Amino acid sequence: MKLGVLVKEGPYMHQAIETAYNFIVAAMEAGHEITGIFFYNDGVYNRCSTMEPPRDERNIMKLLSELELKGVRLIVCVAAGKRRGIINQTVCKVEEISGLGQLLELCIASDRMITF
Amino acid sequence: MKLGVLVKEGPYMHQAIETAYNFIVAAMEAGHEITGIFFYNDGVYNRCSTMEPPRDERNIMKLLSELELKGVRLIVCVAAGKRRGIINQTVCKVEEISGLGQLLELCIASDRMITF
Amino acid sequence: MLHIIKKSPYESSAFSDAIKYIGQNDDVVLLTEDGVYAVKKGGKFEDILKNLMQKNAVYCLLADIKARGIQEDEIVENVKIIDYQGFVEKVVEHNPMTWA
């Protein structure tokens, strides 16, 4: 099945991105296709490249980049990212900066859309 | 009176920093001394220098910097900032990076400690 | 103590947790941000506020009620409206605790 993902919360503060990551790994193991992860609201902070969490904590930015290496599209909302300072080239690891239309495209292209 | 301020929420997502700013301006106008603003939890995002909000929205980073020009200490927690990627020199406008001890020092040095 | 409540009482337990801690006559309540929704006449919290105000003063922040379109005649009687200057004065008078 084709699954689209919307992430609305930032890293560390909320568990949302951790639940999303564990869900996506399980979905891919079960053979489902992830059509993309759209980062909106504080979700854009998940792509801040300068994160340095303590060694005994997961680096969320890197975990997401690993998903990208496995072919998952990571899409950061341009408006939410600009407002918060998270799409500047020197600051952040952003593969695809896009408008909110991409979120709707994900809804269209996916059998299920799930929000974290 | 000496007033210390703790900010625990990030910009835009929560109204906290806006209420804090309006409170601080009113307090300074009334002749009170602000002993410092300590940024903890997602509050550290308020010092992200790359923010580019739309023109009809306030730039929170800059408003806070104006307070600093008026002599208000802005202190970003090193642990909370590192975890979220907000104390890297190239990324963020941070005047004073400090440990949590500074938060306790603010409690000691202030007649009142208020949390936003 | 000054109990600052900044979350909507419909959405968060901040309001109900806070009012359990209003024990003394010199405790006062300040509703800010989404906390101001508690003041609406005909809303779910009208009676709780009225009961509270038999002993304790309740304030709400002008900028926040204005932004949310709450008119003065929609506010439960005896709730006092203050601006940021008044907010500062309350903090000077009472030790603040924020309920978020």
Added chain:
Amino acid sequence: MLHIIKKSPYESSAFSDAIKYIGQNDDVVLLTEDGVYAVKKGGKFEDILKNLMQKNAVYCLLADIKARGIQEDEIVENVKIIDYQGFVEKVVEHNPMTWA
């Protein structure tokens, strides 16, 4: 529909808002993150869950109950425990709506 509830029912209205939307027999509930606190026996939401489960299935996420120290024998009867694989299966079976 799959109603995913991820906030503590003690702290947030997410739980109470969500269960009002469980109308059909094919609606199911998945408690994740702080939402799992609803499953605790002897807690405030035991009766609400039992009532709900007369018609609708309620699931909770293994990783989240483990992290929070909720043991299997502390969970209201008939609540089903699933892992992330089970979570994926539920999303495949039902259209999800997240209550946060």
Added chain:
Amino acid sequence: MSGQEKTKVMLVCRTAPYGTIYEQEAIEAMIMFGAYEQDISVSFIGDGVFSLKKGQDTAFLGKKNFSMTYPVLIDDFEISHIYVEKESLEERGLSGDDLIAEVEIVGRNVLKQKMNEMKAMLPF
């Protein structure tokens, strides 16, 4: 998308305005989604109904009053439906007269039926 059926998407707004940014960023989504010629509806339940309250004046806050956008969502931005949950209004001491825009005030059961027809629901 010619020949294809329109995708039904609902933005479910459950948060009050100004205290958090969710409602404002939900509006930004509504405005963008309207341009895609799909079947977009918006529902307001719980504290979300406060977003439609008449008379919002944000001058004292120094923030943008974005409630002006709601009245033109259907005509100017091609949103198909704006639903407001009747029970949430009543619980908050509000009625249709208090609202800024022409909206469809519907009971919870009706709104639930609409949700069942959606391909995707996006909560805000």
Added chain:
Amino acid sequence: MSGQEKTKVMLVCRTAPYGTIYEQEAIEAMIMFGAYEQDISVSFIGDGVFSLKKGQDTAFLGKKNFSMTYPVLIDDFEISHIYVEKESLEERGLSGDDLIAEVEIVGRNVLKQKMNEMKAMLPF
């Protein structure tokens, strides 16, 4: 600080662990504050009481189990008092036997009195 009275500060923990970071970052504050030879107390009310629940196992989450810190806060990190509100425990079906650390379980009225003695309260 010799000769001066110690400053009384209370961290008021009202959030459940893991769902948000507040509780974890509150612990980081407790650990640091202990080194300053002030009079630091910690209270757990509302969902905060869940932080002290026995048997937390975060292996499935891939996160750190920070509940181990609570039992040593007083002895190793010089926190003066750990208070847990009795009413919040009861509402959640919990008792002292369910808790990870030796704490002072106190009624709301007692805890309110303690709050009145504080110079500063920091909510988490």
